[in-house]
Amino acid sequence: MTIPNQHIVLPLFREKRVELYVKREDTIHPLISGNKYRKLKYNLHEAKAQGQHTLLTFGGAYSNHIAATAYAGHKHGFRTIGVIRGEELETQWQDNPTLRLAHEHGMQFHFVSRSDYRHKNEPAFLETLREQFGNVYLVPEGGTNELAVKGCTEILTEADAKFDFVCSAVGTGGTLAGLINTSQPHQTVLGFPALKGDFLTEEIRTFAQNNRWRLVTDYHFGGYAKVDQQLIVFINRFKKETGIPLDPIYTGKMLFGIFDLIKKDFFPSGSQILAIHTGGLQGIPGMNAILKKKKLPLLDI
The missing domain is CATH 3.40.50.1100 (Rossmann fold)
Structure with a gap:
């Protein structure tokens, strides 16, 4: 390239x-442009190597990472789940261009409060997500x-x-x-x-x-x-x-x-x-x- x-x-x-x-x-x-392509490239390779079928990641209402992960997952045969900051968006996401785009490419949303979202990197919070969604490949917020x-x-x-x-x-x-x-x-x-x-x-x-x-x-x-x-x-x-x-x-x-x-x-x-x-x-x-x-x-x- x-x-x-x-x-x-x-x-x-x-x-x-x-x-x-x-x-x-x-x-x-x-x-999937700029640094989002770069960040997802080897994570997608690793997810496939592990035999994973679902990518779970995190982001806000207008997250470039959420949009890129949804499209990349769709293109490469992964189910995608987005943990979205702001529970009020659960009834408003259709009005949001980024979330609408992610949904069009198959992403399932899980809306959480801003206070809960702050725990996104904590083992207990991640365990609750695995209990709910099963065996997933976790991609951190922003992909880093x-x-x-x-x-x-x-x-x-x-x-x-x-x-x-x-x-x-x-x-x-x-x-x-x-x-x-x-x-x-x-x-x-x-x-x-x-x-x-x-x-x-x-x-x-x-x-x-x-x-x-x-x-x-x-x-x-x-x-x-x-x-x-x-x-x-x-x-x-x-x-x-x-x-x-x-x-x-x-x-x-x-x-x-x-x-x-x-x-x-x-x-x-x-x-x-x-x-x-x-x-x-x-x-x-x-x-x-x-x-x-x-x-x-x-x-x-």
Whole structure:
């Protein structure tokens, strides 16, 4: 699989004497795109090797991971179960584009309260799920485990060795860990968390094999799934100028952060920067429904 690195040519970069490329992982597949393809790849192999027939995983109402797992399971002959955060969604999921898409590809939903969902990694909670659904192959929230990190080590290629900085949005940390583990000694890996706080550092360290990385925690826009008019305007302008659509939860925030850091001379003159497009475009219709209710501008599709 050859994923193109698209060169972004804009006046800001000429002024600051840096170069920016976007690795178009979003072009892998409309639904199993970007890091979701990478994370599921070896988990699907392992599930088949174990003789499993059912994938059980976790996610919120607009989860890219839920949509990707449903489609991947459908394509590869697995039954899929999604443990969904928010029991109120049990009577509302038909109005949610992501959950409707997952259901169309055969996913069975199990809705739980937000308080119960916090226990999703605890053995007692997982045992209750196995008692209810039988012998299942568990895929963690966001897909992050050792096999997911292994898949994400395949994002960077030998041709990417020319870059000084590798940037990625961060959700659960698996993608960043994969990038860290295959980065070159001269490269710095920058992670842009979509969630508030620095709590992901320890999680990433459990998988990362070197210290050539850091988290940039200033561009979460208030927290997970939160956006404002400034971000929407940036995403729409970026698409108009480059032809590249960005999701508002992850990649849009990362690119906004990269542009801001370039303006602030964070990157030394002559730097070559690679930004990983981790997909997530399926969530745009759902976000537009929220933006419409808030009377904010919509994202261009």
